[in-house]
Amino acid sequence: xxxxxxxxxxxxxxxxxxxxxxxxxxxxxxxxxxxxxxxxxxxxxxxxxxxxxxxxxxxxxxxxxxxxxxxxxxxxxxxxxxxxxxxxxxxxxxxxxxxxxxxxxxxxxxxxxxxxxxxxxxxxxxxxxxxxxxxxxxxxxxxxxxxxxxxxxxxxxxxxxxxxxxxxxxxxxxxxxxxxxxxxxxxxxxxxxxxxxxxxxxxxxxxxxxxxxxxxxxxxxxxxxxxxxxxxxxxxxxxxxxxxxxxxxxxxxxxxxxxxxxxxxxxxxxxxxxxxxxxxxxxxxxxxxxxxxxxxxxxxxxxxxxxxxxxxxxxxxxxxxxxxxxxxxxxxxxxxxxxxxxxxxxxxxxxxxxxxxxxxxxxxxxxxxxxxxxxxxxxxxxxxxxxxxxxxxxxxxxxxxxxxxxxxxxxxxxxxxxxxxxxxxxxxxxxxxxxxxxxxxxxxxxxxxxxxxxxxxxxxxxxxxxxxxxxxxxxxxxxxxxxxxxxxxxx
Amino acid sequence: xxxxxxxxxxxxxxxxxxxxxxxxxxxxxxxxxxxxxxxxxxxxxxxxxxxxxxxxxxxxxxxxxxxxxxxxxxxxxx
Numbered sequence: 215x216x217x218x219x220x221x222x223x224x225x226x227x228x229x230x231x232x233x234x235x236x237x238x239x240x241x242x243x244x245x246x247x248x249x250x251x252x253x254x255x256x257x258x259x260x261x262x263x264x265x266x267x268x269x270x271x272x273x274x275x276x277x278x279x280x281x282x283x284x285x286x287x288x289x290x291x292x293x294x295x296x297x298x299x300x301x302x303x304x305x306x307x308x309x310x311x312x313x314x315x316x317x318x319x320x321x322x323x324x325x326x327x328x329x330x331x332x333x334x335x336x337x338x339x340x341x342x343x344x345x346x347x348x349x350x351x352x353x354x355x356x357x358x359x360x361x362x363x364x365x366x367x368x369x370x371x372x373x374x375x376x377x378x379x380x381x382x383x384x385x386x387x388x389x390x391x392x393x394x395x396x397x398x399x400x401x402x403x404x405x406x407x408x409x410x411x412x413x414x415x416x417x418x419x420x421x422x423x424x425x426x427x428x429x430x431x432x433x434x435x436x437x438x439x440x441x442x443x444x445x446x447x448x449x450x451x452x453x454x455x456x457x458x459x460x461x462x463x464x465x466x467x468x469x470x471x472x473x474x475x476x477x478x479x480x481x482x483x484x485x486x487x488x489x490x491x492x493x494x495x496x497x498x499x500x501x502x503x504x505x506x507x508x509x510x511x512x513x514x515x516x517x518x519x520x521x522x523x524x525x526x527x528x529x530x531x532x533x534x535x536x537x538x539x540x541x542x543x544x545x546x547x548x549x550x551x552x553x554x555x556x557x558x559x560x561x562x563x564x565x566x567x568x569x570x571x572x573x574x575x576x577x578x579x580x581x582x583x584x585x586x587x588x589x590x591x592x593x594x595x596x597x598x599x600x601x602x603x604x605x606x607x608x609x610x611x612x613x614x615x616x617x618x619x620x621x622x623x624x625x626x627x628x629x630x631x632x633x634x635x636x637x638x639x640x641x642x643x644x645x646x647x648x649x650x651x652x653x654x655x656x657x658x659x660x661x662x663x664x665x666x667x668x669x670x671x672x673x674x675x676x677x678x679x680x681x682x683x684x685x686x687x688x689x690x691x692x693x694x695x696x697x698x699x700x701x702x703x704x705x
Numbered sequence: 706x707x708x709x710x711x712x713x714x715x716x717x718x719x720x721x722x723x724x725x726x727x728x729x730x731x732x733x734x735x736x737x738x739x740x741x742x743x744x745x746x747x748x749x750x751x752x753x754x755x756x757x758x759x760x761x762x763x764x765x766x767x768x769x770x771x772x773x774x775x776x777x778x779x780x781x782x783x
Contacts, residue, residue, distance in 0.1 A: 370759070372755045641759055644762070
């Protein structure tokens with residue numbers, strides 16, 4: 215009886231080829247599903263940035279601040295689709311093109327990234343290209359959101375949208391092509407290693423924002439005539455802290471999306487350069503990075519809530535570049551230093567350079583982003599990187615830093631300078647004093663709450679009503695505040 | 706049979722043009738150019754609309770005198 219069934223079973227059992235085909239399809243669908251969910255989780259980064267920045271804004275600027283984050287999606291998405299993704303696919307060899315430095319580079323990728331490509335839609339033969347595009351798109355939104363917080367309460371929405379489109383769809387994706395891809399010239403020639411985007415996302419966005427801030431100038435009343443910094447009190451610190459926690463949650467999706475999943479090939483995961491790692495290692499480093507960053511931020515700021523949480527972000531940024539290779543204890547120590555560095559750099563930028571970065575974005579993302587790749591050169595020197603297995607080195611990391619600093623800073627400075635000359639960068643001083651929400655939207659967004667006098671904190675720590683201070687600053691500068699560059703330079 | 710599309714005899718051509726097919730089709734090129742153009746127009750619109758709002762509000766505030774510097778002569782000896 216049983217022996218008579220065996221031929222039937224054999225006839226029904228799949229061949230090796232059929233099994234291989236099924237495993238390959240399952241693997242593709244697993245990849246598709248994985249990136250899809252990283253995108254979903256990464257939306258939380260933008261929810262978080264919106265809450266974070268809106269909370270840091272004064273009551274009169276809440277919606278204009280939040281609208282920047284929302285419209286980031288409206289402009290970076292089409293620009294990234296129409297030319298940003300193409301830049302990533304086609305500029306990995308550098309520019310002018312000199313040919314891939316490795317025969318293993320993904321040669322056909324360029325054509326698949328054009329907006330008219332067969333890979334950019336419901337292509338039943340391609341489960342991966344569309345979700346991979348989306349993951350990168352969410353990184354692009356993140357670069358814009360990093361910059362947006364620095365500029366709040368005085369930048370024009372339209373100017374910000376142009377700047378964020380350039381940052382999100384040209385600048386950062388060019389640096390990603392050069393140093394955050396399997397065929398990027400910085401990696402295949404010099405072993406540049408920035409596994410989870412310390413510099414290519416955070417550092418570059420911070421440097422671009424710094425260039426914009428130099429032209430944008432401080433908020434009216436931010437500095438005394440002696441060049442000392444006053445502090446504006448955000449309307450809702452709880453909202454800001456909740457926003458930061460949402461950003462942190464979204465970062466787990468960000469980190470996961472930085473890996474390449476290959477479920478049928480040992481060890482199943484690669485970093486962006488094609489070097490093996492594991493998802494667990496990455497999650498381990500980000501978690502201990504937050505722990506160290508909070509600790510460093512807390513002690514350096516003497517317990518300031520805003521800087522403690524920002525320190526957590528800075529700690530993670532500082533260890534991201536080497537997250538695929540660091541020992542957890544090393545990540546803990548380095549992230550503590552990153553959290554402390556952000557606090558000190560933030561104070562230096564605000565008080566010494568007198569650049570009004572409203573949320574410390576240049577310190578947290580810019581300074582710690584560059585710091586992160588420098589640390590890889592020190593602590594992971596010799597580790598083979600990328601498809602050419604070029605050893606990571608201090609010189610290679612410096613090469614990346616020297617390439618990305620002008621790539622980020624100069625466009626930010628130049629475009630904001632042009633907008634400034636066209637009088638399109640900053641809102642009129644009168645609107646800034648009254649608040650952007652009334653001009654942009656015609657309403658106050660807490661209508662059921664009584665309006666109490668706005669407070670400003672003087673350099674000596676006194677809380678005073680802001681209206682006389684701001685009006686005095688407005689009169690002194692004739693409504694055109696400049697970046698104070700030295701004590702006593704402003705009359 | 707219910708005809709969902711009133712121009713049934715053109716349906717296949719229209720679907721070929723507007724929906725996603727192979728690259729390098731005429732529809733793909735035209736839609737790409739259209740989308741890119743609308744994106745540029747949207748940028749221009751963001752500037753125009755905001756500039757109008759901000760200019761109007763700034764003019765209104767200046768005209769109201771609310772932000773004017775108080776006179777330094779307070780009336781003594783006037």
